Amino acid sequence: MSDDELDAATRHADHLLSGVAWSDNDFDGRRTRRVYGLLRDVGAFGTTLLHPRVRELVAARLGEVHQFGMLFLSAVDPGQGAQAVHFDAGVYPLPRDVEVETNVIWALDDFTADNGATMVVPGSHRWPAGRRPTPDELVPVVMPAGSAVVYSGRLWHAAGHNRSAATRRALICEHVVPWLRPADNHILAVGVDGLLNLSPELRRLAGVAAVNDYFGFVAGRDPEQWLLDHQGSR
Numbered sequence: 001m002s003d004d005e006l007d008a009a010t011r012h013a014d015h016l017l018s019g020v021a022w023s024d025n026d027f028d029g030r031r032t033r034r035v036y037g038l039l040r041d042v043g044a045f046g047t048t049l050l051h052p053r054v055r056e057l058v059a060a061r062l063g064e065v066h067q068f069g070m071l072f073l074s075a076v077d078p079g080q081g082a083q084a085v086h087f088d089a090g091v092y093p094l095p096r097d098v099e100v101e102t103n104v105i106w107a108l109d110d111f112t113a114d115n116g117a118t119m120v121v122p123g124s125h126r127w128p129a130g131r132r133p134t135p136d137e138l139v140p141v142v143m144p145a146g147s148a149v150v151y152s153g154r155l156w157h158a159a160g161h162n163r164s165a166a167t168r169r170a171l172i173c174e175h176v177v178p179w180l181r182p183a184d185n186h187i188l189a190v191g192v193d194g195l196l197n198l199s200p201e202l203r204r205l206a207g208v209a210a211v212n213d214y215f216g217f218v219a220g221r222d223p224e225q226w227l228l229d230h231q232g233s234r
C-alpha cells in the first residue's frame with residue numbers, strides 16, 4: 001500500500017481496536033485483540049480490501065466470483081505466545097487437495113521475527129492429509145508495514161510469538177469459492193442497509209453475487225438488482 005493508505009489503515013485500526021479486550025480463547029490468543037465483522041465499519045480498509053494487485057491474485061486462484069471468509073483485524077500484543085499451527089481451509093470437511101481458499105495478511109506494522117510475524121511452512125499447501133509441520137519448518141514472514149502475503153488456505157501457518165515491546169497489527173482477509181459457506185456471515189453482520197452503504201465490489205465480496213442464473217440468486221432475482229429494488233421500494 002502507499003504511505004497514505006497505510007497511514008489511513010493504521011488510524012482506522014486504532015479506531016476499531018479502542019476499548020477491545022483480549023480474546024477469551026487460546027487459539028485467537030489471550031494477549032491478542034481481534035475485531036471481526038469488519039464490513040460493518042470498513043472505513044479506510046475499503047481501499048486495502050480492494051487492492052488491485054491482490055484482487056488479481058485472488059481472482060486468478062478462485063475465479064471472478066468469490067467471497068470473503070473470515071475478515072478480521074488482529075492486534076498481537078507483547079507477550080502473546082505463538083498460535084497453534086493450522087491451515088485456514090481446515091474448517092471445511094474437504095479432501096486436502098481441494099483448493100477453495102486464498103487468503104491475505106496485510107501487515108499494519110513491520111512484521112519481524114521477534115514481534116509475532118506470521119510463521120508459514122512454505123510449500124505445505126501441497127502436503128497430503130496427515131502430514132504436520134515440525135517447529136523447524138516454520139519461517140517468519142518478515143515484511144515492512146503496508147506489505148501483504150497472499151497464501152493458499154491449505155498452507156500450514158500460525159501467528160508467531162510476540163517477544164517485542166510493541167503490538168503487531170494485521171488485517172486478515174480470507175476469500176473462498178462461492179459454493180462454500182463463508183466462516184463468517186457478512187450478510188447478517190452488515191444487514192441490508194449496511195450492504196447498500198458498501199461499494200458494489202465490496203458487496204460482491206460480502207456475498208451479493210450470483211454465480212449464474214441458478215446459483216446465488218435472491219427470490220429468483222440477481223442479488224444486486226434485488227438489493228437496489230429493495231432500496232427503491234422503501
Ligand SMILES: O=C(O)CCC(=O)C(=O)O
Binds near residue numbers: 116119159
Ligand atoms: O495473525 C496471524 O499472523 C495469523 C492468524 C491466523 O492464522 C488465524 O487466526 O487463523
